Amino acid sequence: MLTGFRLAVSFLTIIPLYKKMAKNQELARSVSYYPLVGLLLGAAAAGLCVLLQRLGLTLGADALALAALIFLTGGLHLDGLMDTADGLLSGRDRSKKLEIMKDSRVGAMGVIAFGTMLLLKLSFLYELNSSLKITALLLAPAAGRWAMVYSIVRHPYARASGGLGAVLQGAGYAQLALASMFFAAAAFWLAGWPGVLITVTAALTAGVCTALIVKSLGGMTGDTYGATGEMVETWTFLIILLGQQAGLL
Template sequence: MLSPLRLAISFLTIIPLYNKKAENQELTRSVSYYPVVGFLLGSIAAGVSYGLRTLGLTLAADVLAVVTMIILTGGLHLDGLMDTADGLFSGRSVERKLEIMKDSRVGAMGVIAFITVLLLKVSFLFELSLAPKLTALILAPTAGRWAMVYAITRYPYARPTGGLGACLKQAGRWQLAAASIFFLAVSLALMGPGGLGLVGLAVLGTVVTAWYISKCIGGMTGDTYGATGELIETWTLLAILLGQQLGII
């Protein structure tokens, strides 16, 4: 159990808990633990937010909570978001879109996507009261990593020559089931019955996002896994904010 969890943490963050070369079977098992990694990242970010608020900070606390997750992940998923935006909105052929996404240079659409997502995350967090805010900080990255598992297990890999994300394609329904059980359990523990609604909205957002990306490029890639995670994080924050405003949570 601890070995695939360490591998998942090392794969999705800058924390080097797994230092040997991973076999395909180990990579497959580690996919189940992606939402656990999201939960750990969110818990750290929530702790940062709470600690800074005890010092009287408000907006700065929200910004630094988001920055904490960016630092801990090395900006990996945001990089995927930028590459995905550059490719998907280029208006080119599928082959050219995939080439653009592989290019390390960032274009205008990537910058716009990066800024938009960060602004939305910070603004949604700022509007939340303390208790829902801490819950949102924990559940948003958990939902985002669950969405990555869904994309990995439900859609083919788009690049015919393979890539970093191709090694994860042996993951299937058992990994998705394990990830889903954890996501549901955490949501119910933190939100009670309202957690069911949140999970439902996260699933809806993930299904639509993954379908649209796959429709555009014929599948998913490592970049689009990260983009899906970032978009569902943002969607989850919005869902919790709307729940607060409507008096549901």
């Protein structure tokens, strides 16, 4: 378990806990621990947010907490979101969309998606009270990483030539079940019974997002894994905010 967790941390963040060359099977098995990596990232962001709040910051604390998430992941998932937006919203055929997504340059749709996603996250986070802000910063990254596991296990890889994301296709339902257990347990621990609703809505959102992507591309890629994670993470911020407004949280 420790080896898989270290590998997952090294794969999803800039923290080099696993320095050896990993085998494909090890990478595939490590996806089980993606939600735990999300919790780790969220804990760092939440800790920074609390510290900055004690120094008197409000919106600035929220913005820097989100910036910490981006920094600790090397912007990996947001990069996937931008590439996915450029491809899916290009209006081209499937092969051209995949070609656009491989281009390292960012287009207009990618910039718009990037700005919109950050604006939504910051707005939702700012509206939360102090205790739920911490809950959201912990749980949303876990939800996003769980959604990535769902994407990997449930859908085929879109590129015939393979890629880094194709290595993860060795993950199966055992990895999804373990990742789901970690995510559901975290949601219940942090939010109580409303955490069940958060888990279900995150799963539904992941299902809808991936279905739309697969319909357009014929499968998933490394970029769309990141994009799905970002969308589910943002949705989780919103669901927690709606739970606060409805008096459920």
